[in-house]
Amino acid sequence: MTRTHRDPIASSAGSSSGALSRYAAATAAAEQQGSASGDFTLDATEQAVAERLQGMEIDMSAMAVVSNVYRAANALRNHLERTVLTKHGLTWTGWVVLWVIWIWGEIESRHVAAEAGVSKGTLTGVQKTLAAKGLVDRTVHPDDARRVLLSLTEEGERLMAAVFPEFNGVEAWMTTELSGAEKRELARGLRALVQRAEEA
Amino acid sequence: MTRTHRDPIASSAGSSSGALSRYAAATAAAEQQGSASGDFTLDATEQAVAERLQGMEIDMSAMAVVSNVYRAANALRNHLERTVLTKHGLTWTGWVVLWVIWIWGEIESRHVAAEAGVSKGTLTGVQKTLAAKGLVDRTVHPDDARRVLLSLTEEGERLMAAVFPEFNGVEAWMTTELSGAEKRELARGLRALVQRAEEA
DNA sequence: CCGATATCGTTCGGTCCCGAACAAACTTGC
DNA sequence: GCAAGTTTGTTCGGGACCGAACGATATCGG
Numbered sequence: 001m002t003r004t005h006r007d008p009i010a011s012s013a014g015s016s017s018g019a020l021s022r023y024a025a026a027t028a029a030a031e032q033q034g035s036a037s038g039d040f041t042l043d044a045t046e047q048a049v050a051e052r053l054q055g056m057e058i059d060m061s062a063m064a065v066v067s068n069v070y071r072a073a074n075a076l077r078n079h080l081e082r083t084v085l086t087k088h089g090l091t092w093t094g095w096v097v098l099w100v101i102w103i104w105g106e107i108e109s110r111h112v113a114a115e116a117g118v119s120k121g122t123l124t125g126v127q128k129t130l131a132a133k134g135l136v137d138r139t140v141h142p143d144d145a146r147r148v149l150l151s152l153t154e155e156g157e158r159l160m161a162a163v164f165p166e167f168n169g170v171e172a173w174m175t176t177e178l179s180g181a182e183k184r185e186l187a188r189g190l191r192a193l194v195q196r197a198e199e200a
Numbered sequence: 201m202t203r204t205h206r207d208p209i210a211s212s213a214g215s216s217s218g219a220l221s222r223y224a225a226a227t228a229a230a231e232q233q234g235s236a237s238g239d240f241t242l243d244a245t246e247q248a249v250a251e252r253l254q255g256m257e258i259d260m261s262a263m264a265v266v267s268n269v270y271r272a273a274n275a276l277r278n279h280l281e282r283t284v285l286t287k288h289g290l291t292w293t294g295w296v297v298l299w300v301i302w303i304w305g306e307i308e309s310r311h312v313a314a315e316a317g318v319s320k321g322t323l324t325g326v327q328k329t330l331a332a333k334g335l336v337d338r339t340v341h342p343d344d345a346r347r348v349l350l351s352l353t354e355e356g357e358r359l360m361a362a363v364f365p366e367f368n369g370v371e372a373w374m375t376t377e378l379s380g381a382e383k384r385e386l387a388r389g390l391r392a393l394v395q396r397a398e399e400a
Numbered sequence: 401c402c403g404a405t406a407t408c409g410t411t412c413g414g415t416c417c418c419g420a421a422c423a424a425a426c427t428t429g430c
Numbered sequence: 431g432c433a434a435g436t437t438t439g440t441t442c443g444g445g446a447c448c449g450a451a452c453g454a455t456a457t458c459g460g
Binding site for chain 2: 061074079165171174177184187193197
Binding site: 028093118121122125129144147 | 414415416417418419420424425426
């Protein structure tokens with residue numbers, strides 16, 4: 001993680017790596033002051049982007065939003081995996097699936113997939129992994145032999161009860177920088193994106 | 201995608217699926233009006249969450265932020281894959297890697313990994329895939345035999361020139377709902393999260 | 401000059417991830 | 431009641447993804 005070399009990319013990257021988001025940051029900063037280009041000392045990445053995109057009709061702010069969202073999601077996920085999940089032998093997706101089942105108590109397979117945001121093909125594998133760990137039980141639906149009901153084993157319940165507060169504590173820590181109003185604004189903007197992106 | 205069944209989960213899900221984000225939405229809506237709990241008709245998911253978490257000390261707004269960010273990232277990625285990338289035989293990660301190389305012209309492997317936000321182990325595979333498609337060239341660094349320089353082939357250049365405007369057009373469409381100020385706020389909030397999550 | 405140390409990219413094992421194809425089970429129309 | 435259509439979960443192929451272990455290469459200290 002410590003990048004100690006001296007070439008342009010690494011030095012410009014510093015601790016905040018990622019071309020897209022640094023670019024996005026500069027774009028937003030420039031917009032904020034209503035400035036045209038040239039007023040800021042762009043680092044190597046932003047200069048490269050600007051040169052490459054010169055003459056093209058590009059929506060820079062849209063680009064900034066998409067890349068920042070994606071980057072933030074990765075950062076949050078990786079941090080939670082590193083600080084909480086890995087320690088308990090869980091993956092991100094496994095955790096989400098477990099969480100959904102925990103909330104519902106007993107729930108059909110297809111609903112878990114929808115709630116967790118994965119395809120049914122993926123769920124088959126994840127669920128198999130969790131069952132092998134002894135965290136999840138499978139039952140055939142009494143009224144429909146196609147369906148499968150998932151629920152937590154006692155060990156699964158114990159795990160959730162132990163890990164969830166810890167997980168949420170890290171979530172809280174990661175968002176302490178934001179005020180209540182900022183969190184609301186953030187959520188609002190994100191929901192607007194989701195709505196657009198998910199509309200058929 | 202059309203969920204036409206009549207059970208509580210599906211009907212509450214509607215077109216916006218995903219327990220976490222619906223929950224997050226309700227949380228944010230409640231906050232917005234400064235109300236305590238009980239003033240709103242919660243749907244099945246939120247009721248389940250509320251019941252499950254009753255008595256636990258949970259930071260709901262932090263939970264809402266994390267789940268919304270993750271959900272939005274997935275929605276944006278899936279939509280861009282479906283509408284733009286798949287058509288050109290590209291995956292999301294392949295696209296990001298290609299983009300980084302396109303911007304830099306010629307760049308060392310390790311930098312591509314850092315900029316694209318993947319591990320070096322992952323990059324080896326992605327790069328191999330792109331090279332097999334004839335989109336990327338590999339050269340050994342003249343001064344250091346350990347390093348590998350990546351660049352686009354002519355076909356890679358052609359592809360980027362053709363696909364990037366299309367990609368950005370969809371990005372623009374997905375963010376049209378947001379005003380300039382909203383986009384800036386969004387980017388600001390997300391960067392705050394990234395900073396926290398990435399700090400060692 | 402040469403051993404200790406650091407860095408770069410690859411390999412490997414395990415998991416995730418999707419869409420397409422599929423079989424089994426249910427529902428609907430006639 | 432049964433053929434046609436739909437839904438559910440599985441399987442499969444191709445790819446992404448990470449961390450750990452590794453070999454090759456480079457650098458630093460003496």
